[in-house]
Amino acid sequence: MTEATSATGAGIFDNTYKGEWKKNPRIVDLNDSGSFVNGMPHAEFDVIRREYPLYWNEEAPDWGAGFWNVTRHDDIIAVSRDTETFSSAQGINISYGPDADPAIVNAVVGNMISMDPPLHRYYRKIAQPYFTRSNVARLETRIRELAREVLDAALDKGEGDFMADIAAPLPINVLCDILGVPHSDWNLIFDWSNTLIGYDDPDLGQSLEKVEQTFMQLFGYGQQMIQDRRETPRDDLMTAIALAEPEDGIQIPEVYLNGFFLLMVVAGNETTRNSISGGMLALANNPDEKRKMIADPSLCEGSAREEILRWVSPVNHMRRTATRDFEMHGETIREGDKVVMWYGAANRDPDAFENPQKFDVLRDPNPHLAFGIGEHFCLGSRLAQLQLKVLFQDLLRRAPGTELTGDVSYVRTNFINGIKTMPAKFCGA
DSSP states (O other): OOEHHHHHHSOOOOOOOOOOOOOOOSSSSSGGGGGGBBBBOOOHHHHHHHOOOOOOEEEOOTTTTTEEEEOOHHHHHHHHOOOOTSSSTSSSSSSSOOOOOOOHHHHSSSGGGGGTHHHHHHHHHGGGGGSSSHHHHTTHHHHHHHHHHHHHHHHHHHHHEIIIITTHHEEEEEEHHHOOOOGGHHHHHHHHHHHTTTOOTTTTTTTHHHHHHHHHHHHHHHHHHHHHHHHHSSSSHHHHHHHHOOTOOOOOHHHHHHHHHHHHHHHHHHHHHHHHHHHHHHHHHHHHHHHHHHOOOGGTTHHHHHHHHHHHHHHHHHEEEEESOOOEEEEETTTEEEEEHHHHHHHOOTTSSSSSSSSSTTSSSSSOOOOGGGGGTTHHHHHHHHHHHHHHHHHHHTTOOEEOSOOEESSOOSOOOOOOOOOOEOOOO
């Protein structure tokens, strides 16, 4: 069975608008994480993309005035590349709660994903050497070791949860290895990441108090690592962050260090785990495509891998803020308006993809936007692609009979396309 089931309970945050919408019909409330408890609402996005390419979403007045939504492939490319008109500096989440802890908001906004050029480029250069093509290629042997350990444990169990046993452990283990987190703390980082990405999910976030406490625990851990690396440098990414100075020679503010560690832990982990789990779900629902990958393992480092990324689109959205009035599709985006780009909708745009609702491991070309585009193109894209290649090559070689045995549930969040539970049987035949 591969059906999706809803997350239990209401969300932790209440930021949806209960009244009538004025600028366009309410096709789906994209600010309500409950709209995503069965995965991306692709049927609704099809209507929005076709009939309301600039779709206004109301939100609770104390959270904001509402926001524009962009769903077409070409429009997202245009918004992403026009950093002068569409700024990241006010944050990449739709909104920040009126009662949110300023230290948390500052760290969430205060990292390079929420910076405009040229500042963004200065900070990106700090971590960039660790994600070059040559450096990532050198990690393949270690990633294969980590993937083998994960698959060994799953096969020994025989049955369990694909997310918990395979999709989640590999990315967090790889990330912790690169950052230099001691092995004894890997599960701790994993638990913190789950809480923060599932902040509106009652099973993961649990409460506002727990979410805020987890932020502070993560910040404290990262600050301790920074202090340790300044005293005793090592060959890891946290040392590079700890010792780095931007090109203007100014010491990196503490809030930016918090943001850096948060970005690495969440962005470097969640996107890859959800690509793996979403890819497995796609293969379970498309056995003919799975057989093609088993017959030709090279597809795992080519068209099949890219199709998994398109199909899953692990990051649902990123926000920008207009710096000036701007006309689009007959509407006026006003200075200060929030503009939200929906990558999963763009990756099913029939103007950009032939037969976009078909999962096709031989698709070529495949101009997907799963990693974004332009100034903020995902820094860790090569690392994510390598993990997908290694994991699916090994899984389909060692356990091609792996199958889902129960319903899939999704994380209650509109930010990532995240699977929460995925019952499975791990087998070779």
